[in-house]
Amino acid sequence: MNEELAGYLQQIEAVKREAETFLTGMTDAQFNWRPGPDRWSIAQCFDHLNVSVRKTIPAFDRAIAAARARGRLAPGPFRYGWFARWMVGSMEPPVKRRQGTFKILLPAQEVPLAPTLAEFRMVRDRRQTSPTVEAEVVGGR
Numbered sequence: 099m100n101e102e103l104a105g106y107l108q109q110i111e112a113v114k115r116e117a118e119t120f121l122t123g124m125t126d127a128q129f130n131w132r133p134g135p136d137r138w139s140i141a142q143c144f145d146h147l148n149v150s151v152r153k154t155i156p157a158f159d160r161a162i163a164a165a166r167a168r169g170r171l172a173p174g175p176f177r178y179g180w181f182a183r184w185m186v187g188s189m190e191p192p193v194k195r196r197q198g199t200f201k202i203l204l205p206a207q208e209v210p211l212a213p214t215l216a217e218f219r220m221v222r223d224r225r226q227t228s229p230t231v232e233a234e235v236v237g238g239r
Contacts, residue, residue: 100173100174100175101174102174102175102176103174110222113222114218114219114222117144117215117218117219118215118219121140121211121215124140124211125211126141126210126211128140129141129209129210129211129214130142130208130209138205139208141205141208141209141211141214142205142206142207142209143205144205144209144214144215144218145205145206145209145214146199146203146204146205147218148214148217148218148221149202149203149204149205150203151221152221153202153203155221
């Protein structure tokens with residue numbers, strides 16, 4: 099695996115550890131507490147991440163598989179288009195501007211901590227063992 103992809107996998111591991119540490123000892127009530135009527139709870143933030151992965155990753159996997167079938171492979175480093183760079187930059191701390199989300203990616207009003215955290219871990223574990231990650235994957239433009 100190339101250095102860039104290995105770095106992404108290390109970041110995923112760090113995110114999982116940070117989530118575990120942050121949520122340890124938290125109750126469902128604390129997890130679902132909302133700081134205001136138009137603000138998301140911690141639970142909704144995690145659920146949004148889970149919903150987003152559930153809704154988008156299958157399309158990414160299909161696109162990667164199709165590109166691989168056409169022989170579009172590259173060892174990296176990878177180049178990303180303007181939209182991908184903008185999207186990642188808009189989510190990096192410190193947040194410069196609050197953004198809405200698509201209706202299909204909205205979180206539930208309330209979710210229990212244990213299964214939400216389990217799904218959060220599971221989808222990130224899946225990314226680490228995915229054949230599309232293990233291989234030298236599709237190159238950028």
